[in-house]
């Protein structure tokens with residue numbers, strides 16, 4: 482294909498010519514350079530192109546808005562991001578510019594990951610890896626793939642607390658047998674909250690974060706775009722990432738709402754006909 486395109490460029494008369502009065506005869510090396518450059522780009526695109534999207538906002542029902550692919554482009558820096566079926570970041574289109582935004586709590590030094598189209602909540606590991614191996618020639622070894630996480634339909638809303646030091650599930654009293662600390666002690670040292678924080682406060686603390694999250698989720702889906710609601714979503718996501726065992730239904734829902742919030746800041750079109 483690259484050879485044919487190079488030949489067509491030559492035959493068109495508009496390329497391999499000189500715009501000045503001086504005569505120019507392209508050498509064999511010139512044709513090889515153009516042909517091989519075309520070949521590199523043609524090989525590059527199937528693996529490294531990213532979609533450019535536009536949010537179709539349903540003015541009659543915001544929650545039924547959806548992101549539509551309207552093109553694609555080669556984004557060299559974004560292509561450096563590895564895939565995970567539980568990505569820590571997502572892409573958002575702003576015209577021809579595509580940005581990558583965090584959708585999880587990313588620890589200092591942790592890898593930033595993106596989804597190449599396959600997500601643990603939507604497809605089974607075998608289905609995801611069938612697509613990934615065909616298109617990108619790798620087998621995914623992310624946490625959802627290694628631990629066979631259930632899809633969204635099979636997730637429960639239960640919060641299983643974990644120790645943020647070692648990641649082990651704590652017992653019913655919030656105790657980590659490995660680190661000899663409680664979730665409560667974890668939070669006091671991590672969150673700069675008062676030492677007088679008691680175990681009954683822990684329940685209230687979780688309820689408080691949850692109620693702010695539910696309100697933010699409702700308001701954003703109703704069309705509100707206050708930065709405070711976005712912060713409440715991020716607070717919920719951060720809390721789950723630090724103290725709750727994955728996978729978690731609320732986590733996925735909070736990420737989806739946060740993605741919807743960011744999509745509304747990007748390319749969008751308002752439609753009455755949806």
Ligand SMILES: [Zn+2]
Pocket residue numbers: 565566567609621622623624625626
């Ligand atoms: Zn995976």
Ligand SMILES: [Zn+2]
Pocket residue numbers: 644645646647648649657658659660661
């Ligand atoms: Zn621990």
